[in-house]
Amino acid sequence: MASINFRLRSEANKNVSIKVYTSLGRGKFIELNTGFSINPKDWSESTDRPKQNTAENKVIFNNLKKLESFLFKSINTDMGESVVIDTFWLDAKINECFERVQITDEGIIANYIQSIIDTADTRKVKVKGGYKHGLSLSRKNSYIATKNILNEYQTKTKKQIHFIDVNQALTDKFEYWLLKTKKYAVNTASKHIANIKTVCIEAEKKGIQVNAYAKQITIVSESDDDRYIQTLSFAELDDIRKADIKSVAHQNARKWLLIGCEIGQRGGDLLDITPDNIRYTAGNMYLDLIQQKTKKSVTIGIIAPHVIDILENSFPYKITTQKLNEHIKKVCETAKITAMTDGKIFDATTGRKVFKAYEKHKLITTHSFRRSFCTNYYKKIPTPVLMGISGHSKEAIFRTYINAPEDTDENANLFMKFYNDIHKDKAPEMKVILNTGTE
Template identity: 55%
Template sequence: MATVKYRIRGKSKQNTSIYIYLSTGRGNFVEVASGFTVNSKDWSKTTNKPKQNSEENRKTFSDLNKLEKFIYDEVNDANSKGVLIDAYWLRQKINECFKRVKKTDNTLLTNHIQFIIDNANTRKIKGSDKIGLSERRVLGYKSFLKVIQDYEKVIKKKIHFLDINKPFVNKFTNWLLNTRNYATNYAGKIVDNLKTVALDAKSMDIDCNPYVNKIESFRERNQDRYIVTLSFEELEKIRKADLENEALINARKWLLIGCEIGQRASDLLRLTKEDIRYSKGSYYIDIEQKKTGKNVTIGVIAPHVIEIIENGFPYPVSSQKLNKHIKKVCEKAEITEKIEGKKYDKESGRKKLKKYRKCDLITSHCFRRSFATNYYKKIPTPILINITGHSKESLFLEYINRREDKDENANLFMKFYEEIHKTKKPELKLIKNASNEN
């Protein structure tokens, strides 16, 4: 059974701190400052509370009684939920009891997330000499903040950086996956954000639990991923499909361009004809990728894309409308075979795995993956990586759900070697006659 007591330290006559002592049995106890003070001569050893000999002391006496009852109730609630009761928990409960937590408290996880959001325009981008977080990244932090606020309502406490230990991360992860039913990759990104924010706080000399350095993100296994792409043959069917609706014709143009330039939808849909450069008989597209800040140049050679550029560049459309229209485009092109994949389910509010028509699984995200998949092993991987903007080959291969094929890499080397040397004139070699060597 829990026991709550108060005591003072030292014999100072003025402003002696009153400490709260909480024992939860079996030798487990914590003690922290309550935030109240008293003149030591006004401390009663009988009640272990201030003497009620002044208005101020009577107020403190009443507040300590209030806190004592509050802590007993919270201990019972914590025990029923298996919450760890430690010094950090006790300090938080004191703050909750008297509503002392201020928005300026930089030890709170939510406050530091908000700090990052509020100062997004002056944040230095990791691995770059630029400052200012992208709009997409800021939206990511806002979503993360909402998730943390929701979790705080569940555990009924504000999260301090010192709270973020291994048990906390394990319980938080379990809540993300099993209560919120988030997709594995999305839950992994949230945990990754948790580590990022905690390490940022630590870099600003905010006290953090040492475990924040050991937080590990996660993602679904390759065998659990369902990647949908459009092959060259399917793209040809789409190109030839009979379409009359102007919106569908426009969506088809974006689809065909997207599958040939390998960019994210956020970059693709920002393109205008003015972004296309004509030089020495060829078309080039120069893009600063919104997500990574990388500058890439893509050469356009596919005849059907050149025709779109020259004879009717697509007009702007939102990604939501594009995703709706391209499903219809693919249906018209008879891309309707049943394949396994994940699709949003209105009833559960989550993506559901089962067999769907392929046209119903096509989204603008398929464009970049189709480009990477279709040209993999046909064009050297470093060139593809330079276009897609992946930082290294391992990430690119994971993106298209492939493993490195070392034999194929060797074959590709031999192919290019032959191309280099096939026009080289053979050299005449002088072969000595062994009989004339003397």
């Protein structure tokens, strides 16, 4: 029959570890630290338990009593199922009894994020209709940024952050540091918080103990009022097209700008197109591409004469996104796109974006291309068609992207328009009104 008892291995006049030893019969004996400690003068040799002479000793007494009961129950259960009872088993049961967590390298959030980065190309990612292998480059880079900023914070606090540490107090302190010390924008700070929440949820599914608060982390985003979206109207694009631009580099940038505002793609996808992406069907020009971020196949019909002319007769040479962002500001300045406009520009001195009114040409970037396309054609072309080209999956996200609040009359007006189109060729029906002989 198994027996369980406790003892001290030292009589020093200071706190020493309390050991639990278990005899399973036939000379099988295992012993480990319980994790509790006590001064030998407070230990009863007759009971092999703490003296209950102080409130603290009473707590230790009750914890040892709890452990004894838990171990007896576990031994009886596991021996009946042929589980090996050894020091590893005993260590696990002590931790299980008191819900302790083994601090491992995998339990450090920064290490876990690094493992995501290392396996980015082979990780399974849920997509519509199933799964695919590989995180997108932007997603991988987002995790790299979060790991780097987390490491910086750990260096500052001189403490590694484990999954079990992610409580409200730590999250609030980390967010405050991102916003006030690092002076990150709300959306940038929130992205790091969101990444941490995501890895916490994943780690818990893999059996790593995570603080229960992690699932309740609130992700804050910039309000629509704080979003300053820069677009180029059809009139401004016409001014850009007609502007007298001398520099070859700026002429090339203008071509990319004019194409970008007509095909509605992200900057990276725009700069990756070549003449090989062009095809013709029934005399119409089409541009086929696969979006880097979403992996969606997109086909855009090209109808603007000036864009067709560029694609057929003077296809622009490829440059980096950084260079294009520099050149298009000069292009827009030459075209006199100078209206004072609220926005944010990066300040190299502070390392942060500064919000104020600038001449509009200073605010134009490759991000403006896709937004200009969506904004200019919104309500002129059915929204689902625009979303199919831009790659947006939800109309709410599309509206936020162009800062367009929902128009409650829009669907009703579209329904009436399509209804009239369907029934416009039908002859009106003659109605017969019965004469009842009354007035």
